[in-house]
Amino acid sequence: MNTSGSSFWSSGSVPLIDAEVLSSIIRVASDIALVVSRNGKILSVLINPNETSFGKLNHWEGRPLVDFLTRESRPKIEAVMDRMAKGEIPSRSVELNHTDNAVWEFPVRYSFHPFGSDGSFLMLGRDLRPIAETQQQLVQAQMSLEQGYEARREFDARYRLLLRTVRDNIVFVSVSDGKIKDLNDPAAALLQSSRDDLIGSTFAQEFRDKRPEEFTEALINASISESNASIEVQSRRGRQRVMIAPQVFRAGGERILICRLTTADETTARFDNLSNNLASVFEKGSDAFVFTTANGTIEACNDAFLDLVDAAHAGDVRGRSFADFLGRGQIDMSVLLENARRTGQMRMYSTKLLNEFGAKTPVEMSVTFFEDRGEPTMGFVIRDISRVDVMRKAPMQTSEESSRNVMELVGSATLKEIVSETTDVVEKMCIETAVSLTRNNRVAAAEMLGLSRQSLYVKLRKYGLLSKDGDGD
Numbered sequence: 512m513n514t515s516g517s518s519f520w521s522s523g524s525v526p527l528i529d530a531e532v533l534s535s536i537i538r539v540a541s542d543i544a545l546v547v548s549r550n551g552k553i554l555s556v557l558i559n560p561n562e563t564s565f566g567k568l569n570h571w572e573g574r575p576l577v578d579f580l581t582r583e584s585r586p587k588i589e590a591v592m593d594r595m596a597k598g599e600i601p602s603r604s605v606e607l608n609h610t611d612n613a614v615w616e617f618p619v620r621y622s623f624h625p626f627g628s629d630g631s632f633l634m635l636g637r638d639l640r641p642i643a644e645t646q647q648q649l650v651q652a653q654m655s656l657e658q659g660y661e662a663r664r665e666f667d668a669r670y671r672l673l674l675r676t677v678r679d680n681i682v683f684v685s686v687s688d689g690k691i692k693d694l695n696d697p698a699a700a701l702l703q704s705s706r707d708d709l710i711g712s713t714f715a716q717e718f719r720d721k722r723p724e725e726f727t728e729a730l731i732n733a734s735i736s737e738s739n740a741s742i743e744v745q746s747r748r749g750r751q752r753v754m755i756a757p758q759v760f761r762a763g764g765e766r767i768l769i770c771r772l773t774t775a776d777e778t779t780a781r782f783d784n785l786s787n788n789l790a791s792v793f794e795k796g797s798d799a800f801v802f803t804t805a806n807g808t809i810e811a812c813n814d815a816f817l818d819l820v821d822a823a824h825a826g827d828v829r830g831r832s833f834a835d836f837l838g839r840g841q842i843d844m845s846v847l848l849e850n851a852r853r854t855g856q857m858r859m860y861s862t863k864l865l866n867e868f869g870a871k872t873p874v875e876m877s878v879t880f881f882e883d884r885g886e887p888t889m890g891f892v893i894r895d896i897s898r899v900d901v902m903r904k905a906p907m908q909t910s911e912e913s914s915r916n917v918m919e920l921v922g923s924a925t926l927k928e929i930v931s932e933t934t935d936v937v938e939k940m941c942i943e944t945a946v947s948l949t950r951n952n953r954v955a956a957a958e959m960l961g962l963s964r965q966s967l968y969v970k971l972r973k974y975g976l977l978s979k980d981g982d983g984d
Contacts (some may be wrong), residue, residue, distance in 0.1 A: 544560065620639055681694060689723040741755060799891075808830065845892075846874075
């Protein structure tokens, strides 16, 4: 049958093709070719030389084709062979899945071409594994997209619910063009307009005498300032004094300002005289104030603390652990945090404060634990006691009588004997001091002295210090 419409193939001008040349043509024309007998036995296997993934399939020859097909593919080849036995030539290709000893599988799309008078036929196949891999990648990409869409929808739902239920007046402003990206209903009511009308409008036009570029720049400067300053403006419609507290963040490659709006009346009502006085003490007081998280990370401090640690700027200490500035480091921090969490506060704790250059300043501090909020906070009040440090140490030093007794030993005993005699006195004083500093916390005292807990108990029993606090262990 001549499907090309040309008489060349039927005119007898084509010579007979040599068997080796024909097999080469078949190899190149397909990825895999099978010559199958009428009863389904594989007579020959031809593999495209450019396709190395099939491996060697010479062991297929002489064996039934169905032995190398998966269970679902066997009915397909049997249907094709039945049709060819009736003289019908399959017009469509058939996809078959090959298997070899159930170790690996590969899909192939075959076209069928009968030849000869014995009912044999040629199967020319195209490897479908690249297509299957591409389809698998597309399926995985589609699943990833679906998961991304679900996560985005969930995030958008949480964002909308939070924006709707929060009581603060919130406005999102784009830094690039100064337009309102989104806002909640309380903010729209404060600006005396509807949410739909405000979204997409220029934020600066909602206030009197504000140019968009200058206003946006002022908001950015206020958001990155260390004092977290607010900007006072007057609304255009209601002529209200409004305080704007901006913060800048980046989302999707774009910088966004989140602005919290409050009226001047609300701000005044929020801070009464006591709050103003406390703020003044924090800013101008001689004692150092430090606020940390529950694990000791510094969140805020005043200038008095910066003077003690010789820091030029609050940003130099914010975010660092408070233990970095304590003389005994984490030991002091553990004692302070443990006692504050247990009793709510701790007073009159003596230690030394390290500055940025390693110098130590004797200090006395108290700590209060605030747990009645979303994130617990620790408040430290620190006082410089370097001037009275000598007086504070005097009661803890050896008494005059003890010193006189030691001096009387000079000349009557060797230096080694004198040192051995006085070692117990010094050791007892050190243990008493550690127990006093840690408020009888034996674990913290042992850590402070570099002893194990068992060794500390032995020494406490040796010097009769267990009975002082009623502990009979």
